Amino acid sequence: MRKIIFTAILCITFFACANESKNEKNQQSTPANSTLAIDGKNLFQANCASCHHPTKPMTGPALKGVLARVPNKQWIYDFVHNSTKVIASGDEYALNVFKNNGGVVMTNFPNLSNEEIDAILNYCEE
Ligand code: HEC
CATH class of the missing domain: 1.10.760.10 (Cytochrome c-like domain)
Structure with missing residues (x-):
């Protein structure tokens, strides 16, 4: 049971991080200086x-x-x-x-x- 919870937390952390770096990239592609x-x-x-x-x-x-x-x-x-x-x-x-x-x-x-x-x-x- 503990192992499953641990794996689940690992997965959530991973996806949260992956998503964040995707957002950062999106922001960079819109130039700040028009x-x-x-x-x-x-x-x-x-x-x-x-x-x-x-x-x-x-x-x-x-x-x-x-x-x-x-x-x-x-x-x-x-x-x-x-x-x-x-x-x-x-x-x-x-x-x-x-x-x-x-x-x-x-x-x-x-x-x-x-x-x-x-x-x-x-x-x-x-
Ligand atoms: C219909 C023709 C025409 C168009 C289109 C045009 N110009 Fe001109 N431009 C001229 C003429 C002719 C002069 C010389 C001054 C006069 O006769 O009013 C001139 C002069 C200028 C000057 C001054 C040049 C100097 O040697 O001092 C600038 C700067 C300039 N134009 C920029 C532009 C820009 C930027 C555009 C586009 C957004 C543009 N012009 C579009 C015809 C045009």
Whole structure:
């Protein structure tokens, strides 16, 4: 009788432990940092590639190294969310880049988060 109880306890302990390690694995497969999960390449291709190439000028300028030329990172977020608004505000850099690209109006992307824009820029730097 004792042997049976002992075996039963052993079995329960074993399954409890096995289950726990399974749970841990499940948690690890969901990335804690959502930035890592954003696919910059995919976003770039879906939203920007019709007008931009990372290294070649197209309808819009090549995006590689863009951070070094623009006034600051916030400027990029604002411009991607609503370029017309930035140009209309009289921002000198925006007016110039608009003029130098034949006055083509860039599409507005109000729904892209700053993190998604970061992921797109990171992809363009690769
Ligand atoms: C319809 C074409 C078009 C699409 C689509 C487009 N852009 Fe643009 N983009 C332009 C043009 C043209 C310019 C130059 C400024 C202007 O004319 O307004 C520009 C300028 C920029 C600039 C400033 C470049 C510099 O040299 O200072 C950034 C940054 C930028 N785009 C990012 C993006 C991102 C990110 C996406 C995708 C989410 C995107 N653009 C989608 C046409 C486009």
